[in-house]
Amino acid sequence: MPTLLRDASPSDLESITAIYRESVLNGVASYEISPPELSEMAARFSAITGQGYPYIAAVDDENRLLGYAYASSFRTRPAYRWMVEDSIYLGPEARGKGIGRLLLHELIERCTSLGFRQMAAVIGGAHPASIALHRSAGFEETGRLKGTGYKHGKWLDTMIMQRALGAGSSTDPDPTTYPGTLFNG
Template sequence: MTFAIRNAAEGDIAEIAGIYRESVLNGVASYEIDPPALDEMQARFSAITSAGYPYIVATDEGGVILGYAYASAFRTRPAYRWLVEDSIYLSPQARGRGVGKALLVELVERCTAQGFRQMVAVIGGAHPASVAVHRAVGFEHGGLMKATGFKHGRWLDTIIMQRALGEGALSDPALDSFPGNRDA
């Protein structure tokens, strides 16, 4: 499958919302039960991008969005500012074709360039394909939380995976700076 990766734009939100809607309704990666409305997806996009986090899409040759990925704050307390959480969602036709891995590799590269030191994946439903993609990109198992979600009539486990970015914990960050393109 041929595809390109680029920054997501406001004009992409309807397609992004459609991909997320399908994932919410039919999958276990998200523990949301009802898909958010388009205006809510727009607000989420704006909050992530205005804070300086990367938000990217993979498109086919015709410009149709196959999937999207973004990094966001894991927690808002200041000591967590060097840690990001990744999120990746794919359209059904893009699954198993290398799109998710390519998005994750690009997201890791962008977050590393912005100065973040760690990335975590919180994998809903302990989804085997998501675990495999993260492992292939250098993530390690960080923990298992049993029966943390109830969706589609069953209890779901959550897997935490983590990988260092750049120097990781090998050096102290400049405490007067803030990663990304956000002001200190």
């Protein structure tokens, strides 16, 4: 399955919504119970990309969306501005084929080049495949929150993982490398 990574665009939103819908209904990565409509996904997309965060699409050789990944703020208070949280969603046909790994590595590279210093993964359901993916990309487990969500008839834990980007916390950040549209405070 040849895969191309590119910036996601508004024309991808129907496919993004369909992939997310399937994940909400059948998975534990998201703790949403009811899948959001296209208009809500469009608003979320605009909020993320409008602040300069990367939003990446993985497409096949016929430009069909296989999955997507994006970074967003970990928390909104200004001191957190050097840390991002990653999100990765794949269509069922794309799982287990290395596409999540491609998306995560590209997201790490883009966030590093933007000047971010830390990336967190908040893994719903403490999903083993997501934990393994993040571990293979250099993330370390930093905590487990027990019984944080109730979905599909069971209590779910949330795994927190973290990875340094660039110099991490070993040096002060360089404000000139930080995107000016993010965190104006």
